[in-house]
Amino acid sequence: MASNVDRLRDLLTEVFLLEPNQFRLDLRREQVDTWDSLGMVALAVGLEQTFGHHLPPDEVVALGGVPDIVAALSRRGVSFDG
Amino acid sequence: MDAASDEPFLASAAAKIPPVLGRDHFALLTSGSTGEPKLVVGCRRRAEALARTLHDVQRSEPVEEAVVALPLSYSYAFVNQWLWARVHGRRLVETRGLADPSQLARALGGSRAAMLCLVGAQVPMLLAHVPGPHPGVIRLHFAGGRFPQESLPRLREAFPNAAVFNNYGCAEAMPRLTLRRAEEADLAADVGTPIPGVELRTGSGGALEFRSSYGAIGYVDPAGFHDIAPGAWLVTGDLGERQEHGRWVLQGRASEVFKRYGEKVALPQLLATVSAAWSGQAAFYRERDRSGEDGHVLVLAPAPGPEELRLVLRVLRARHARAQWPLRIEALGTLPLLANGKVDVGGLVAARARPPLWDQRL
Numbered sequence: 001m002a003s004n005v006d007r008l009r010d011l012l013t014e015v016f017l018l019e020p021n022q023f024r025l026d027l028r029r030e031q032v033d034t035w036d037s038l039g040m041v042a043l044a045v046g047l048e049q050t051f052g053h054h055l056p057p058d059e060v061v062a063l064g065g066v067p068d069i070v071a072a073l074s075r076r077g078v079s080f081d082g
Numbered sequence: 083m084d085a086a087s088d089e090p091f092l093a094s095a096a097a098k099i100p101p102v103l104g105r106d107h108f109a110l111l112t113s114g115s116t117g118e119p120k121l122v123v124g125c126r127r128r129a130e131a132l133a134r135t136l137h138d139v140q141r142s143e144p145v146e147e148a149v150v151a152l153p154l155s156y157s158y159a160f161v162n163q164w165l166w167a168r169v170h171g172r173r174l175v176e177t178r179g180l181a182d183p184s185q186l187a188r189a190l191g192g193s194r195a196a197m198l199c200l201v202g203a204q205v206p207m208l209l210a211h212v213p214g215p216h217p218g219v220i221r222l223h224f225a226g227g228r229f230p231q232e233s234l235p236r237l238r239e240a241f242p243n244a245a246v247f248n249n250y251g252c253a254e255a256m257p258r259l260t261l262r263r264a265e266e267a268d269l270a271a272d273v274g275t276p277i278p279g280v281e282l283r284t285g286s287g288g289a290l291e292f293r294s295s296y297g298a299i300g301y302v303d304p305a306g307f308h309d310i311a312p313g314a315w316l317v318t319g320d321l322g323e324r325q326e327h328g329r330w331v332l333q334g335r336a337s338e339v340f341k342r343y344g345e346k347v348a349l350p351q352l353l354a355t356v357s358a359a360w361s362g363q364a365a366f367y368r369e370r371d372r373s374g375e376d377g378h379v380l381v382l383a384p385a386p387g388p389e390e391l392r393l394v395l396r397v398l399r400a401r402h403a404r405a406q407w408p409l410r411i412e413a414l415g416t417l418p419l420l421a422n423g424k425v426d427v428g429g430l431v432a433a434r435a436r437p438p439l440w441d442q443r444l
Binding site (some may be wrong): 014015017019020033036038039041042045046049 | 397398442
């Protein structure tokens with residue numbers, strides 16, 4: 001069964017068209033040129049579809065990278081341990 | 083003129099053609115740029131004049147026969163092959179095209195100094211099922227859709243003795259407007275220069291308009307018969323721009339160019355991008371996204387492998403803004419085609435291949 005890190009990696013790879021090894025847990029928004037305004041909308045939809053949690057628009061806009069996504073989902077009970 | 087009485091539109095439309103046009107005229111059924119059926123009325127004298135002009139500009143004097151792989155009810159095959167053969171006293175070899183690849187292969191195998199007319203959408207199937215080589219074909223024409231520029235190397239292997247032409251026109255032009263030899267340009271959308279007797283101009287909103295001495299003299303739509311006045315400028319249904327040296331480049335069908343989140347989306351350009359990374363079939367259908375914005379879905383056939391899909395996505399990312407990316411990428415075993423070889427967009431929508439290979443989630 002895929003871990004939540006795997007699911008997050010697959011989601012971001014699909015939404016931002018990342019290269020296969022581009023995903024890292026410390027990846028920053030400014031390192032991804034496709035992390036644009038439409039990409040944020042797609043990310044919000046993808047997070048809800050994948051993890052079942054709706055992030056309000058102002059929180060999505062404030063996401064600065066993968067650490068912020070992990071933090072936002074962790075606050076909602078999604079575990080990224082192990 | 084003969085109408086198939088089992089086609090309700092055709093029967094009623096044929097009845098609306100003025101009786102005075104009952105001799106030395108003909109009618110062709112087309113979906114036109116709107117998708118609505120339309121019966122376009124042509125004049126025998128004009129069509130025969132076009133067949134003679136085509137003979138000259140397509141350098142067809144050495145051609146001894148026309149191998150037909152498209153329905154003759156299609157204006158392109160009708161004028162470029164049936165009428166041309168009749169006017170110039172050449173053989174017509176009828177086949178069922180790619181509906182019967184082995185018959186087509188036999189016809190091409192036995193051909194001598196032949197002309198073959200195809201549409202670009204047929205190329206992947208042709209190369210897969212009738213790969214050749216076919217040395218007996220000396221003229222290979224394309225019309226009725228995007229010119230298969232990226233397939234030229236493989237087409238030259240399959241047809242080693244053929245001069246390849248990109249023809250452009252529309253049903254109301256009956257049907258030819260421009261021509262180019264394949265090697266004269268690198269861009270699929272480059273349709274070359276107008277043939278003698280044809281003028282082009284860019285009208286309102288970039289609409290490509292034409293005036294032709296060979297064009298239709300009228301048409302029937304659900305509202306009735308409409309005369310086309312001599313010398314009238316008509317829309318082609320495409321957008322186009324004049325380039326240096328009088329060449330014309332299509333910007334897409336008027337219905338295939340649209341704005342999405344402020345970005346111009348030209349499906350023909352996207353198709354060219356996809357074709358740079360994908361050698362199979364590809365087509366788009368239109369769909370609105372969750373926000374109600376116009377969007378588009380890419381359909382590939384046959385289904386690409388993971389690495390092939392990654393290449394397609396990579397080239398889309400490299401060349402286009404996100405707003406121009408498809409909403410989804412779907413896959414089918416083969417693209418549904420209409421009888422004239424063009425992609426059946428309605429069939430793509432109906433198939434809606436699930437699950438998608440990739441989803442932008444917008």
